[in-house]
Amino acid sequence: MSEAPEQNPQPPPAAVTDAAKKQALARLRRALPRESLLTRPEQLKPYESDGLTALREMPWVVVLPETEDALRAVLEICREHGIPVVPRGAGTGLSGGARPSGDGVLLGLSKMNRILEVDLDNCAARVQPGVRNLAISEAVAEHGLYYAPDPSSQIACSIGGNVAENSGGVHCLKYGLTVNNVLGLKVLTLAGDELLIGGPGGDPESLDLLALFCGSEGLLGVVTEVWVRLLPVPPERRVLLAAFPTVEGAAGSVAAIIGRGLIPAGLEMMDTPAIQAAEAFVHAGYPANAGAILLCELDGVPAEVDADAEMVSRVFAEFGADEVQVATSTEEQARLWLGRKAAFPAVGRLAPDYYCMDGTIPRASLAEVLTRIGGLSERYGLAVANVFHAGDGNLHPLILYDANAPGELERAERFGADILALCVAAGGTVTGEHGVGVEKLDPMCGQFSAAELEQFARLKAAFDPDGLMNPGKAIPTLSRCSEIGGMHVHGGRLPFPNLERF
Amino acid sequence: MADLGEELLQAVATARDQGQPLSIAGTGSKSFLTRPETAVRDSRLLSTVEHTGVVDYRPDELVVTVRTGTLLRELAQTLAREGQMLGFEPPEFRGLGTVGGAVASGLAGPGRPARGSVRDAVLGVQMINGLGERLVFGGQVMKNVAGFDVSRLQAGAYGMLGLLLEVSLKVLPRPQAELTLRLEKSATDAHAEMRRWARLPHPISAAAWLEEGLWVRLSGAEAAVNQTAAALGGEHQTDNDFWSGLKDHGLPLFRRDGLCCRHLPPASAPSAEDELIEWLGARRWSTSAPGAVGYQPFAAGFARHRCRDGGGDGKIADYQARLKAAFDPDSLFNPELTDADVPA
Ligand SMILES: Cc1cc2nc3c(=O)[nH]c(=O)nc-3n(C[C@H](O)[C@H](O)[C@H](O)COP(=O)(O)OP(=O)(O)OC[C@H]3O[C@@H](n4cnc5c(N)ncnc54)[C@H](O)[C@@H]3O)c2cc1C
Numbered sequence: 073m074s075e076a077p078e079q080n081p082q083p084p085p086a087a088v089t090d091a092a093k094k095q096a097l098a099r100l101r102r103a104l105p106r107e108s109l110l111t112r113p114e115q116l117k118p119y120e121s122d123g124l125t126a127l128r129e130m131p132w133v134v135v136l137p138e139t140e141d142a143l144r145a146v147l148e149i150c151r152e153h154g155i156p157v158v159p160r161g162a163g164t165g166l167s168g169g170a171r172p173s174g175d176g177v178l179l180g181l182s183k184m185n186r187i188l189e190v191d192l193d194n195c196a197a198r199v200q201p202g203v204r205n206l207a208i209s210e211a212v213a214e215h216g217l218y219y220a221p222d223p224s225s226q227i228a229c230s231i232g233g234n235v236a237e238n239s240g241g242v243h244c245l246k247y248g249l250t251v252n253n254v255l256g257l258k259v260l261t262l263a264g265d266e267l268l269i270g271g272p273g274g275d276p277e278s279l280d281l282l283a284l285f286c287g288s289e290g291l292l293g294v295v296t297e298v299w300v301r302l303l304p305v306p307p308e309r310r311v312l313l314a315a316f317p318t319v320e321g322a323a324g325s326v327a328a329i330i331g332r333g334l335i336p337a338g339l340e341m342m343d344t345p346a347i348q349a350a351e352a353f354v355h356a357g358y359p360a361n362a363g364a365i366l367l368c369e370l371d372g373v374p375a376e377v378d379a380d381a382e383m384v385s386r387v388f389a390e391f392g393a394d395e396v397q398v399a400t401s402t403e404e405q406a407r408l409w410l411g412r413k414a415a416f417p418a419v420g421r422l423a424p425d426y427y428c429m430d431g432t433i434p435r436a437s438l439a440e441v442l443t444r445i446g447g448l449s450e451r452y453g454l455a456v457a458n459v460f461h462a463g464d465g466n467l468h469p470l471i472l473y474d475a476n477a478p479g480e481l482e483r484a485e486r487f488g489a490d491i492l493a494l495c496v497a498a499g500g501t502v503t504g505e506h507g508v509g510v511e512k513l514d515p516m517c518g519q520f521s522a523a524e525l526e527q528f529a530r531l532k533a534a535f536d537p538d539g540l541m542n543p544g545k546a547i548p549t550l551s552r553c554s555e556i557g558g559m560h561v562h563g564g565r566l567p568f569p570n571l572e573r574f
Numbered sequence: 575m576a577d578l579g580e581e582l583l584q585a586v587a588t589a590r591d592q593g594q595p596l597s598i599a600g601t602g603s604k605s606f607l608t609r610p611e612t613a614v615r616d617s618r619l620l621s622t623v624e625h626t627g628v629v630d631y632r633p634d635e636l637v638v639t640v641r642t643g644t645l646l647r648e649l650a651q652t653l654a655r656e657g658q659m660l661g662f663e664p665p666e667f668r669g670l671g672t673v674g675g676a677v678a679s680g681l682a683g684p685g686r687p688a689r690g691s692v693r694d695a696v697l698g699v700q701m702i703n704g705l706g707e708r709l710v711f712g713g714q715v716m717k718n719v720a721g722f723d724v725s726r727l728q729a730g731a732y733g734m735l736g737l738l739l740e741v742s743l744k745v746l747p748r749p750q751a752e753l754t755l756r757l758e759k760s761a762t763d764a765h766a767e768m769r770r771w772a773r774l775p776h777p778i779s780a781a782a783w784l785e786e787g788l789w790v791r792l793s794g795a796e797a798a799v800n801q802t803a804a805a806l807g808g809e810h811q812t813d814n815d816f817w818s819g820l821k822d823h824g825l826p827l828f829r830r831d832g833l834c835c836r837h838l839p840p841a842s843a844p845s846a847e848d849e850l851i852e853w854l855g856a857r858r859w860s861t862s863a864p865g866a867v868g869y870q871p872f873a874a875g876f877a878r879h880r881c882r883d884g885g886g887d888g889k890i891a892d893y894q895a896r897l898k899a900a901f902d903p904d905s906l907f908n909p910e911l912t913d914a915d916v917p918a
Contacts, residue, residue, distance in 0.1 A: 191841075193839075193841035194841045237719060238719050240717055245716075251694075251723070252694050267890055271839075272839045273837055273838045273839030273842070273856060278734075278894060279727060279734070279898075280693055280727055280729060281894075283729070284723060284897075287719045305775075307775060333748070371775075375801045376794055376797070376798035379750075432717045432718055434635050435634060436632065461717070466716075500715050501715055501717075504715070504717035508720060519721075520710075520720075523708075524709050524710065527901070531724070533900065534899070546721070
């Protein structure tokens, strides 16, 4: 059906010559104040990876522009000398999206961190990309407003990174992802074009570039300003914790709550290893012997929260919860959330290393997929802990391993790849919120056909004809896919024949 | 209920070989938005009307996957049987609107501020691009960041990028209780009231000011709806006709000449010309606004202006054109929307 492409829509950028680097460096020195250009190895070291620390590479140089003019100058120099540009926010990304290129400029946006405008009347704020996610809510808290998407990394991660990854968080079940909570963007393309997209009062342009930029992982341009939507802080919040003897009971409750017409503010699940790790770490009062717990947050006007809490409690009872705790006070709620929020570092204490996965599946497959992940865990001889956004079906299995034990990292990676294949087979996706980066290039080959991948490449080329914006990320090349032999096959035949489809 | 995917794919391939431009249409309920008075390039109609049916519906997952020729009216019935609905309330235009047209036009109804826009509900698409390739993007799950978000890009693209075969949409539970109030208010007071609500959580799912009346729809848990209704006062309305009249453009206002609508930062003060204020202030309608300010999303040829001028500054229009070429390099689809030689 699809014909052979006449030419590769976007050939990889040519290797950067030493002469080009030398010229570019001289120009960068002239264009930037001294403290905005880092070149010495000890200065570059902190930037050698993002949150996916297993994949490192030293950047050629790091630039930290403070102004749009400086940023524009950097892009121009890079384009003219054919130097790749890797944008970086706070570097908390978990898929290697901000992993440097040894030949490229690492473009750190952390110094562009001002809140430019808070428009209380329109419930919106205009911020620079380096502003931390939580800083927005903190800045508007006194007005009873907040910015809804709340990745667990929110004290550190930047709004520019959130846009680039279309990040989610605990409250995205009810309030949506980044794409549903930004109103406008200012973007600078490599060609130096400034695109003003949307704003506090706009209907989108004819093609919805705002939606396209969300989740584009820095491949299309640099986000230089973000208009975020602010929401009123709900007058009432309640958190319920339910403990179940088995994962099935918890998973059944998730499907039932949503199937019966309630969309809680948050609905999170933890399995036994995650519960025990969290309990040992922060003593949140979780029932340590439970097979699974659910944390359900309800918010709204008091009468609504009462009605919803009653419904949720009924579902918990129906699905065999042994214990339900209800937190009405802010302190109690903070205690219940504490274990969930500390779960990653808590699990991190169980083994020298962990590998955080991020697939999404239909909620109805939760119990089945978790059981299969348990099976894989035995097969690979590596423990796994699950703590995740159950309401969205967004799994975060944490695979425990020891990078110093020969072969364990490779085993962990194969285990992870099998989990992602399970997610695709269940009708889901290889990444729910952490992005593809470099980490999930191979699984992308299983999720998309050659024609789809080429469509992505043509789309990128429309914004970045030189192919210098974050090259080698997010979209695998066809040759890579055919090398790993994991090419997508239409018609339900999967690239992983050893895994049954269900 | 028929799957015409293969036939449509074939039709696109043939048209491509012959260099024959195609105009994509469902029932044509919105053709007044797109059709030029005179066709410059002679395009062939490519109709989705027989490509119908719900492919997959999982109420527990809040997702439905539908062939694009399916009537919105029929989809609404299917969803209602499970106590669900489309949150973005697309106009059905005399009951003829199709799912494909709703997504392609990106037009949303009264509930948009509370329940999201069309693109907020799009989770996945299956489409045919201008190279005659059948492509699948997104999926049926709420969170999915694998690859560029090509599916949400289709909302409001008016078929410029390709023919949509199937779309997966997020659906919402119908509220347990719903109630409509009408309060007597001037435009200024009504607008001030709407802005106050925007700052306070309330079970308000829609609000609109028209003819000195502020209409409010409350949706949610029964107790919350009743409590808020008591606090707001006003007259209770026994049916929801006002909202369907607003959504489907059945209200008399929509038959007036020169009707024009503007999207504004919602807190912008009402002007003397505003005749209908909705979306908590973000969308205003008038028949006598000074010509240049507004635009006429429901006027003949609207989509042509929008697609050609890109809605933004010149730079944006350039990138829109490149994006179009990335999907449809030979400009096979809907030339009347993008061709520069068609009078706008
Ligand atoms: C402990 C922990 C918990 C986490 N929890 C969550 C969670 O709950 N939900 C979730 O979604 N994610 C989570 N993450 C992942 C990560 O925090 C998010 O992906 C976050 O949005 C990344 O933001 P950042 O500023 O660190 O971006 P970086 O990691 O610096 O960059 C991420 C990507 O964005 C690009 N980029 C950054 N800034 C710009 C810009 N201005 N313009 C263009 N491109 C840009 C980069 O090139 C890169 O591809 C977690 C990470 C950690 C370490």
